[in-house]
Amino acid sequence: MTLWADLLVPLVLAAVALWGVARRVDVYGALSTGAGEGLGVLIKIAPPLVGLLTAVYMLRASGALELAADLLAPVLTVLGIPPETVGLLLVRPVSGSAALGVGAELISAYGPDSLIGRTAAVMLGSTETTFYTVAVYFGAAGIKRTRYTIPAALCADLAGFVAAAWAVRICFG
Amino acid sequence: MAMSVLWSVMVVAALVCGLWTGQSGAVAAAAMEGAAAAVELCLSMAGVLCLWMGVMEVMRRSGLADGLSRLLRPLLGRLYPAFARDDRVMEPLSANISANLLGLGNAATPLGVQAARQMARRTPGVASDALCMLVVCNTASIQLIPTTVASVRAAAGCAAPFDILPAVWLASACSVTAGILAAKLFARLWSAAEGQEGQP
Numbered sequence: 001m002t003l004w005a006d007l008l009v010p011l012v013l014a015a016v017a018l019w020g021v022a023r024r025v026d027v028y029g030a031l032s033t034g035a036g037e038g039l040g041v042l043i044k045i046a047p048p049l050v051g052l053l054t055a056v057y058m059l060r061a062s063g064a065l066e067l068a069a070d071l072l073a074p075v076l077t078v079l080g081i082p083p084e085t086v087g088l089l090l091v092r093p094v095s096g097s098a099a100l101g102v103g104a105e106l107i108s109a110y111g112p113d114s115l116i117g118r119t120a121a122v123m124l125g126s127t128e129t130t131f132y133t134v135a136v137y138f139g140a141a142g143i144k145r146t147r148y149t150i151p152a153a154l155c156a157d158l159a160g161f162v163a164a165a166w167a168v169r170i171c172f173g
Numbered sequence: 174m175a176m177s178v179l180w181s182v183m184v185v186a187a188l189v190c191g192l193w194t195g196q197s198g199a200v201a202a203a204a205m206e207g208a209a210a211a212v213e214l215c216l217s218m219a220g221v222l223c224l225w226m227g228v229m230e231v232m233r234r235s236g237l238a239d240g241l242s243r244l245l246r247p248l249l250g251r252l253y254p255a256f257a258r259d260d261r262v263m264e265p266l267s268a269n270i271s272a273n274l275l276g277l278g279n280a281a282t283p284l285g286v287q288a289a290r291q292m293a294r295r296t297p298g299v300a301s302d303a304l305c306m307l308v309v310c311n312t313a314s315i316q317l318i319p320t321t322v323a324s325v326r327a328a329a330g331c332a333a334p335f336d337i338l339p340a341v342w343l344a345s346a347c348s349v350t351a352g353i354l355a356a357k358l359f360a361r362l363w364s365a366a367e368g369q370e371g372q373p
Contacts, residue, residue, distance in 0.1 A: 009277065016228055017231070020232075023236060027231050030231045031231055034230025035224060036223075037230075038222045038223030038225075038283060039223060041286055046215045050212065051211075052211070054204050054211070055187070057206050058183070058187035058188075058191075058200050061196060062187040062190040062196055064190035104328075107325055107326060121322045122337050123344075125319030126319075126341050126348055127348060128313065129312075131179075133311055133312045134312065136282065137289045137307070138176075140289060140290055143304065144299070146175045147175070152305060152309045152352060156348045157312070159350075162347075164341075
């Protein structure tokens with residue numbers, strides 16, 4: 001499994017290069033053209049990310065997430081989610097690195113093979129950093145009116161969290 | 174608008190909670206830190222983003238992207254009916270899905286962004302139903318091998334860090350399905366509401 005992960009990137013790059021050479025494509029020229037476009041995309045992504053991360057960092061420092069966690073814990077118990085994971089649940093959509101930190105803490109505190117440790121790991125593995133993704137995609141595409149994207153994406157996150165808790169129970173008793 | 178409201182709520186909540194918990198100083202420092210972190214994040218992903226957009230261009234010119242999109246058309250055509258015949262959207266979209274399935278998260282974002290930019294050409298500034306679907310599918314992760322989490326578990330002394338795979342797949346599938354259903358449902362509700370307000 002780790003060998004697969006190690007080999008994947010070089011394999012994909014080599015396969016694309018070989019295929020391109022075989023089809024007589026100017027592989028290096030195409031690579032440079034595409035990479036140049038990437039720089040333009042990056043400049044469009046940066047401003048919305050500055051806004052988003054400023055707010056996320058402020059929210060984290062203010063202790064608002066901890067306050068919300070205390071309020072939400074009883075709701076989680078009803079949904080079948082271990083209330084200890086509430087911090088992870090709240091951070092996950094806003095910050096990938098913070099979620100990994102909170103998750104790693106849960107995993108080492110309760111043990112990687114405990115119910116809570118496994119639930120935290122599955123939650124991390126089956127969801128994404130929603131607000132970051134929205135900011136990057138819509139920033140790059142120049143979208144101002146996001147319509148129903150955020151509520152729909154949060155539905156997916158919530159379903160992922162509930163499913164993670166239940167999946168761990170089903171798979172590990 | 175949604176982002177404007179959300180951003181304002183986040184900032185106001187941070188201010189109020191900071192006062193409540195006596196962390197106002199930390200909140201002020203965090204605002205500066207966050208702004209700096211955004212630029213650092215952009216710089217740190219610059220190389221990877223450019224690389225994969227370059228690879229996409231090679232795939233496009235060599236016909237690999239076309240082959241991939243023909244392979245995935247039955248599925249993607251159903252999810253994105255408005256763009257089923259648009260190669261400029263379908264090719265990066267197919268590459269995005271393939272990268273997600275392979276667990277190449279770094280590659281999936283630039284490819285998906287490319288698809289989003291092509292979709293946005295039809296509806297400048299407004300997220301069409303297809304664009305909403307694209308973002309929702311990418312916020313619900315579809316990676317098959319969550320390597321980062323596995324390494325965290327291994328670091329915590331886990332003997333079989335990949336034993337959570339079936340549970341991850343089950344949860345991912347539920348999350349993606351819920352996202353797609355929610356997007357389809359909201360698309361109907363939204364167009365009905367916008368129709369009443371007389372907006373396009």
